[in-house]
Amino acid sequence: MMKKESAGERIRSRRKALKLTQLVVASGIGVSHVAVSQWEKDETVPRGENLLRLAELLQCTAAWIIDGEGEVFTAPLNVSDVSALPLITLAQAAAWMQEQRLLIQQQAIRFLYSDSRLSESALAITLEDNAMQPDYRPGDTLIFDPAVNPQPGDVVLAQINGVAQVRIYRLMAEQHDEQIFSLRPLNDDFPAQTSSEKKIELIGTMMEMRRYRTR
Structure with a gap:
């Protein structure tokens, strides 16, 4: 049986697919890059306002980040425009x-x-x-x-x-x-x-x- 991705793995894979660094994600949300690193390592979970901003930045739904459900948008994000x-x-x-x-x-x-x-x-x-x-x-x-x-x-x-x-x-x-x-x-x-x-x-x-x- 194939192991299901964790929330941290989804965040990391989505960030890399959009060619975003942890620093860019952190700046976009208004948190430290340490917080983003902790999310990706599954040490903590983004919640509330931070979760909504993360979903906006990664062009996906909050539900997809947390449990893998919901829509992942495929429109590319031009980092130079961020x-x-x-x-x-x-x-x-x-x-x-x-x-x-x-x-x-x-x-x-x-x-x-x-x-x-x-x-x-x-x-x-x-x-x-x-x-x-x-x-x-x-x-x-x-x-x-x-x-x-x-x-x-x-x-x-x-x-x-x-x-x-x-x-x-x-x-x-x-x-x-x-x-x-x-x-x-x-x-x-x-x-x-x-x-x-x-x-x-x-x-x-x-x-x-x-x-x-x-x-």
Whole structure:
């Protein structure tokens, strides 16, 4: 009787079939490469959010990883199109457009995987306040790209008087080659800000939102 593959063996074989290193998988999920190694050796089992992210990265179902059942997608993954985005704090995001960006990238300990077309300066943050409710909630993970110019109605990450905030962008006027714009929340309990009245620096335009289920 043929021995059934273990969960760790399936993870390892699928990772190798997609030509991914343990480091790329770890960065995409937001865990250490040691954790991936432990999964592949069947020392531990991926669970919860990590299992869902692993299934997404390996292009298969969570059920297939755990017990060999479910669908394994055959579409090839072009590793060159995979971006590992640093998941940073809003305090770090406030300094993202300054000279500290490379240092912040190097110091990041959590990453998100994305196969979207993003620039090298793209970043991810976790929303902390209620200003963007009901559409966006505290705990939502948002991906922003500084290389994409915002259009009216886009969600942007901006530094307002030194504090990084997520708001809706609206162009108001153009004066002497300078754009006057406002940033407004979705929650009326928070004030709108105007670039003519506040020191505002746009950090990036939102490209993706992720909401992970919690117990």
